[in-house]
Amino acid sequence: MExxxxxxxxxxxxxxxxxxxxxxxxxxxxxxxxxxxxxxxxVPPPLKRRGKPNIPGLSEPEIIRHYTRLSSMSYGVDxxxxxxxxxxxxxxxxxxFKHVFTGRLRRVHPLQPDETVQGLLxxxxxxxxxxxxxxxxxxxxxHPAAGAHGELAGVxxxxxxHELAGQLSVKREIIVPDSAHGTNPASASxxxxxxxxxxxxxxGNVDMEALRSAVGESTAGLMLTNPxxxxxxxxxxEEIAGLVHKVGGLLYYDGANLNGIMxxxxxxxxxxxxxxxxxxxxxxxxxxGGGPGAGPVCFKxxxxxxxxxxxxxxxPGARVVYDEREGLYRVRWNTRGVGRIRMxxxxxxxxxxxxxxxxxxxxxxLRRATERAVINTNYFLSLVRGIEGYTLPYAPGRPRKHExxxxxxxxxxxxxxxxxxxxxxxxxxxxxAPTIYFPLIVDEALMVEFTExxxxxxxxxxxxxxxxIAAEARASPEKAKSRPLNTSxxxxxxxxxxxxxxxxxxxxxYLRRAREGGG
Amino acid sequence: xxxKWIPGGxxxxxxxxxxxxxxxxxxxxxxxPEGLRPENWDSLPIGRRVPLSEQxxxxxxxxxxxxxxxxxxxxxxxxxxxxxxxxxxxxDFILSMGEILTSYTPYxxxxxxGLLQALFEYQSLIAELYDMDVVNSSHYDWSTAAAxxxxxxxxxxxxxxxxxxxxxxxxxxxxxxxxxxxxxxxxIDVIGTDTLDGRIDxxxxxxxxxxxxxxxxxxxxxxxxxxxxxxxLLADRAHQKGALLIVGMDPxxxxxxxxxxELGADIAVGDGQVLGLGLNYGGPYLGIMATRxxxxxxxxxxxxxxxxxxxxxGRRAYTMILQxxxxxxxxxxxxxxxxxxxxxxxxxxxxYIAGHGRTGLExxxxxxxxxxxxxxxxxxxxxxxxxxxxxxxxxxxxTRCPFEQAASNARRSHGILVGPPLWEPYSQHDTRGLAxxxxxxxxxxxxxxxxxxxxACREPR
Numbered sequence: 001m002e003x004x005x006x007x008x009x010x011x012x013x014x015x016x017x018x019x020x021x022x023x024x025x026x027x028x029x030x031x032x033x034x035x036x037x038x039x040x041x042x043v044p045p046p047l048k049r050r051g052k053p054n055i056p057g058l059s060e061p062e063i064i065r066h067y068t069r070l071s072s073m074s075y076g077v078d079x080x081x082x083x084x085x086x087x088x089x090x091x092x093x094x095x096x097f098k099h100v101f102t103g104r105l106r107r108v109h110p111l112q113p114d115e116t117v118q119g120l121l122x123x124x125x126x127x128x129x130x131x132x133x134x135x136x137x138x139x140x141x142x143h144p145a146a147g148a149h150g151e152l153a154g155v156x157x158x159x160x161x162h163e164l165a166g167q168l169s170v171k172r173e174i175i176v177p178d179s180a181h182g183t184n185p186a187s188a189s190x191x192x193x194x195x196x197x198x199x200x201x202x203x204g205n206v207d208m209e210a211l212r213s214a215v216g217e218s219t220a221g222l223m224l225t226n227p228x229x230x231x232x233x234x235x236x237x238e239e240i241a242g243l244v245h246k247v248g249g250l251l252y253y254d255g256a257n258l259n260g261i262m263x264x265x266x267x268x269x270x271x272x273x274x275x276x277x278x279x280x281x282x283x284x285x286x287x288x289g290g291g292p293g294a295g296p297v298c299f300k301x302x303x304x305x306x307x308x309x310x311x312x313x314x315x316p317g318a319r320v321v322y323d324e325r326e327g328l329y330r331v332r333w334n335t336r337g338v339g340r341i342r343m344x345x346x347x348x349x350x351x352x353x354x355x356x357x358x359x360x361x362x363x364x365x366l367r368r369a370t371e372r373a374v375i376n377t378n379y380f381l382s383l384v385r386g387i388e389g390y391t392l393p394y395a396p397g398r399p400r401k402h403e404x405x406x407x408x409x410x411x412x413x414x415x416x417x418x419x420x421x422x423x424x425x426x427x428x429x430x431x432x433a434p435t436i437y438f439p440l441i442v443d444e445a446l447m448v449e450f451t452e453x454x455x456x457x458x459x460x461x462x463x464x465x466x467x468x469i470a471a472e473a474r475a476s477p478e479k480a481k482s483r484p485l486n487t488s489x490x491x492x493x494x495x496x497x498x499x500x501x502x503x504x505x506x507x508x509x510y511l512r513r514a515r516e517g518g519g
Numbered sequence: 520x521x522x523k524w525i526p527g528g529x530x531x532x533x534x535x536x537x538x539x540x541x542x543x544x545x546x547x548x549x550x551x552p553e554g555l556r557p558e559n560w561d562s563l564p565i566g567r568r569v570p571l572s573e574q575x576x577x578x579x580x581x582x583x584x585x586x587x588x589x590x591x592x593x594x595x596x597x598x599x600x601x602x603x604x605x606x607x608x609x610x611d612f613i614l615s616m617g618e619i620l621t622s623y624t625p626y627x628x629x630x631x632x633g634l635l636q637a638l639f640e641y642q643s644l645i646a647e648l649y650d651m652d653v654v655n656s657s658h659y660d661w662s663t664a665a666a667x668x669x670x671x672x673x674x675x676x677x678x679x680x681x682x683x684x685x686x687x688x689x690x691x692x693x694x695x696x697x698x699x700x701x702x703x704x705x706x707i708d709v710i711g712t713d714t715l716d717g718r719i720d721x722x723x724x725x726x727x728x729x730x731x732x733x734x735x736x737x738x739x740x741x742x743x744x745x746x747x748x749x750x751x752l753l754a755d756r757a758h759q760k761g762a763l764l765i766v767g768m769d770p771x772x773x774x775x776x777x778x779x780x781e782l783g784a785d786i787a788v789g790d791g792q793v794l795g796l797g798l799n800y801g802g803p804y805l806g807i808m809a810t811r812x813x814x815x816x817x818x819x820x821x822x823x824x825x826x827x828x829x830x831x832x833g834r835r836a837y838t839m840i841l842q843x844x845x846x847x848x849x850x851x852x853x854x855x856x857x858x859x860x861x862x863x864x865x866x867x868x869x870x871y872i873a874g875h876g877r878t879g880l881e882x883x884x885x886x887x888x889x890x891x892x893x894x895x896x897x898x899x900x901x902x903x904x905x906x907x908x909x910x911x912x913x914x915x916x917x918t919r920c921p922f923e924q925a926a927s928n929a930r931r932s933h934g935i936l937v938g939p940p941l942w943e944p945y946s947q948h949d950t951r952g953l954a955x956x957x958x959x960x961x962x963x964x965x966x967x968x969x970x971x972x973x974x975a976c977r978e979p980r
Contacts, residue, residue: 008630013633013636015636015639015640015643016640016643016644016869016873017640017643017644017647019873021876021877021878022876023876023878023879024874024875024876024879025879025882026605026875026879026882026883026886026958027605027607027608027795027874027875028604028605028883028886028957028958028959029605029959030882030883030886030958030959031886031960031961031962033889033893033962034885034886034889034890034893034958034960034961034962035882035885035886035889036889037888037889037890037892037893038885038886038888038889038892039885039889041892043775043776043888043909044748044909046748046751046777047746047748047776047777047909048775048776048777049773049774049775049776049777049778049781050777050781051650051778051781052877053647053648053650053774053778053877054647054877055644055647055648055872055873055876055877055880056873056876056877057873057874057875057876057877057878057879058873058874058876060609060874063609063613063870063873063874064609064612064613066873067613067616067619067637067870068616069633070619070632070633070634070636070637071616071617071618071619071633072618072633073631073632073633073634073636074618074619074622074630074631074632074633074634074637075618075622075627075630075631076617076618076619076620076621076622076623077621077622078617078618078620078621079617079618082622082623084623084626087623089621089623090524091524091621092620092621093523093524095573095576095577097615097620098577099577099580099581099584101611101614101615102611102615103584104584104587104589105584105587105589105799105800106606106797106798106799107589107590107592107603107797107798108587108588108589108798108799108800109590109595109597109601109603109798109800109936110601110798110800110801110802111597111599111601111938111939112588112590112597112800112936113927113930116587116588116930117587117588117800118586118587119582119583119584119585119586119587120583120584120586120587120800122583122586123580123583129564130564130565130566133563133564133565134563134565136557145659145660145663145802145803145859145861146659146857146858146859146860147858147859148846148856148857148858148859149659149663149857149859151856152856156698156701156702159702181847182845182846182847182848182849182850182853182858183846183856183858185846185850185851186846186849186850186851186853186855186856187856188851189851189852189853189856190670190699190702190855190856191702192702192703193702195850195851232550233548233550233551235550235551235552237555238552238554238555261551263557263560263561264548264551264556264557264560265551265555265556265557266555266557269555269557270555278859280859284524286620286621286863287621287622287623287624287859288619288620288622288862288863288864288866289619289622289623289624289625289634289637289638289862289863289866290623290624290625290638290656290657290823290859290860290861290862290863291657291803291859291860291861291862291863291864292802292803292859292860292861292863292864293859294802295859316698338698338701339694339695339697339698339701340662340691340694340695340698341663341666341695341698341699342659342660342662342663342695342802343600343660343661343662343663343689343691343692343695343801343804344600344601344660344691344800344801344802344804345801346800346801346802347659347801347802347803348799348800348801348802348803349799349802349803350803356576356580358565358566359566359567359571359576359579359580360566360570360571360573360576361524361566361570362565362566362567362568362569362570362571363560363561363562363563363564363565363566363568364561364568364569364570365566365569365570366565366566367560367561368525368528368529368532369524369525371532371544371547372525372531372532374544374547374548375532375535375536375539375544375547376535378539378541378547379535379538379539382538382539382540398550399541399546399547399548399549399550401547423627424627424629427627427629427630432623432627432630433626433627435626436626438847452524452525453524453525453526454526455526455527456526456527456531456534456535482831484629484630487629487630487632488629488630488632488633489628489629489632489830489834489835489836490629490830490831490832490834491629491830491831492628492629492828492829492830492831492836492837492838493828493829493830493831493836494828494838496828496829497826497827497828497838497840498826498840498841500814502828503817503826503840503841504826504827504828505642505652505653505654505812505817505824505825505826505840506639506642506643506646506652506653506654507639507640507643507646507647507827508643508646508647508652509646509652509653509812510827
C-alpha cells in the first residue's frame, strides 16, 4: 500500500455523557408493582443518594451509531496486522465466538451445582489435560484471569512452597533476566520477593557468569520466558534449571511466548516446575481492547518437602477433577495452599474459547501453527535485512522464533527519526505498529510478531512500509516526525495528558476544571 | 480448520521456506537441543490430535453445551456475589464488533481513538455513578479490585500494617484480599457484626480501627443484602484515625443509595457484572476500581487509566495516562502487575449504563429494591425469614429444614435456583441462606420461590 492511500475515518463523535438525555425506559420487563413497592417505602434519608449523576440516557439508534463510529476509529486483527511483539495477536476464529458469547454460557451461574454443568466441566477438564501435554507439565489449574494473574498464582505458590518447607526466611529473591516482560518482576514484588535482574549476553542468551553469581541460598526461584523476548531460544536452559534447582529454587515459565515452540519443546522438559499460558495469545481468544483473558497455570508434581503435598495442591483456586465413583466432573477448591485469588473458579468464557481452538487444531495443528509463526518471523527478517536504518541486534545469524526485535538506532542516529516515529509512519500506512522500546536491552526497539495467521502479502507490504519510512526519514525527516497524518487524530500530546494541572482522567474532572477556568 | 487460519497451509509454508532459503522447517528450530524435542508430539492427546472441520467442532461443542443447564431467568434467585440481570440485545451486538473485540491494549493512541474514547466513557460514567474522580479501565473482578485497594492503602498510608474489614463482607472476597496481602506482613482485623443481618457493631469497630490501621473496607450492601447505615460512622472513624476508607458497592445500588464518594470513600470498588454482563459461570466479570483526584492516591493507583488530551492540532484526543505506574515501565516498582484486564466488559457496561441513563438506572435500582421488599414481605408472611432493615437485591431466608436440602429440592422439583447457604456466624444451624432478586422478577415469580421453599422441606432429601 502506498503512503496516503489509507485513511482512517474521522468522526467528531461526542462522549456518551455529552448526549441529550432521552430518558429511555429499561430494556428489561419491569412490573410496575416492583417500582411502586420501592416508592411507597422511600430509602431512609441517611442512606439516600443526594447528588444526581450526569448520565444521559441515549436511544438505541444513537447508541449503535455511537459505537459503530467509535469502532471505525479503532484497529484490531480484523482490520489488518497487529504485529505487537509478545502479544501474539492472531486471528480470533468466529466459530469460537459463536459458541462462547452467544449461547447459554452467558446464563450459567457460578454457584450452580456441578451436576447441572457437566458438559462445561468436561470441556474445562479436557483443557487442563491438553495444556498439561502442551507444556509437559503434570497438573493444570484454570483459575487465574490473565497472564499476569497466572504469574501471581505461580509466585505465590513458590512462596507457599518455601514457607511450608520452613525456608521462607532465607528464600527471599526471585531472579529475572533483564529481557523479561515487566509483569515478571512486578508479580515477584507483589508476592513479597526481592527481584534480582541478570543481564543478557551478546549471543542473546542469559549471561551465565552473571547468573552463577546471582544464584545462591536466597534464591526462591527464577522466572524466564523461552523463547526470550528477543525471539531466541535459550539453549542452555537445562543448565540454568540445574543451577536453580541445586539451591532449592523453583523455575517459573512465562508462557507469553509459547507460540514459538509448540511441538518443538515443552517447558516441563526444559526443567520448569510451574508455567502459565495466555489463552488470549496462544489459544486465540480475542483481546477485547485489553481483556478479558485467562492465564491457566500448570505444575510439575513436585513434592513440598515434608508435607506429602504437591505444588498443585498448594496453588490458588480450583481445578476440575473427575470423580469416577459418581461418574461426575467436580470443581475442587484447593484448601491447603494460597487461597483463591479471584472470586470465582474460572474466567470461563476465554477458557471455552481456548478449548474450541485446541479442539479444532489438535497436536498436529498446533505444531503447524507454531511452524508458520516461526516461518513468518524469519520470512519477515529475510525481507527486512539489508534495509538501511534497521539492524537485528543479538546473534543476527540465529533463527528467531515467534518474534524478532529490530533496532531503529541507525536510522535515528542518521536522521533523528526514532522508533516512535517509525511506529507512527506504520499507522499512516494502514498497519498497527510493533511493540516499541521493549525489550529495554535494545535501543530504539521494534518488536515484531506476525503470528501464523498473517498472509505473506501483508508481511511484504509491512516491510515495504518500513522501507518507505526509512526513505522518508532521509528525504524529509520533518515529515516523518510529524506523522501520523492519516489516522483519526494527529500525534497525541502526551505531556499535556500527564501534567498534573491538565491531567483529565474523567469527564467530570474536565468539567470541573472548565468551570474553575483552569487547564 | 488448519488452512483457514493459516493462509495457504502447508503449501504456502513450503514456498516461504524456499524464499527464506531454509531447507526445511527443522532448520528454524535447530537451536533447540535434540534432547528437549518431544518425540511423539503429533500423537499426544491434545484435542483430537488432527485438525477437525468446523462442522465437526461445532457438533462436538453443541453436544457438550447441551449438557449445561441454563435456568429460566424468572426462576433464578441464586446470588452470593453473581446476579442475574437482563442483557439488552444492543449490548451483545457491541460485543461482536470486531474492531473492538479483536483490538489490543491501545498502545498506539492515534489509530485507537474509538477504543480509547469508549474506555474513557466507561471511566467517566463510573465516576458519575460512584461520585469519584479517577477510575481505571478495569480490574479482573470486585474481589481483586478490593485486594489491590488494600495493597494500595499500604503504599499511601506508609508504615501501617493493618487493614480493618467489616465481618459482613463477602467471605470469598475476603479470602482473595487475604491471598493478596499475605506476603506483605499485614494483619487483617475483622470487625464483628450482628449475627442476624451483619450490621456492624460500632463498639467493635472502634476497637478494630486504630492508629495502626491503613484502611477500612466495607461493602454496600453487605453480603447479607443489608444496606448498613452504620457505614457512615465507620467512615468517620477511619478518617479520624488517618486510615483510608475503601467502599465496595453494587453499581446499580449506587443509583439510589449514597455512593462511595458521598460516603467519603478514598477508594471505591465493585463489580459491573450486574450491568447486564451475564453470569458467564464466573467470568469474565468487571472489576470496578476508582479513587479521588488526589495525586497522593492517584500515583499509587493500579491499572490502566485513559485520559483526555489534545493532538498536534489541538483537537480532542485520548490516550493512556500515568503509565509510569505500570509494570511495562516501572517493572518491580510498579503499583501492580496487572496488564490484561476486562476492558471489553467495561465497554459493554458503559453501553448498558448509557442505554438506560440516570432515570433508567434509578428505575432498575428501584425495581430491584422493590422486589427485595416484596420478597421479604412474602417470606415474612410464610415465616421464611428473620431479616429486618434496609435490604437491596439479596435477603437472608430461613428454611424449616437444612437450607441446602431446601435449595436442592427447589431446584429438582421446581426448577428454581436459590442460595447460597449462609456461612458462620450467620448460618443459624444451617437453616439460613440467601435469595437474590432481579429487576425483572414478577410478583408471581416471588410467590413461586416462597412456595418452592416451603414445599421443598416437605420433600425427602
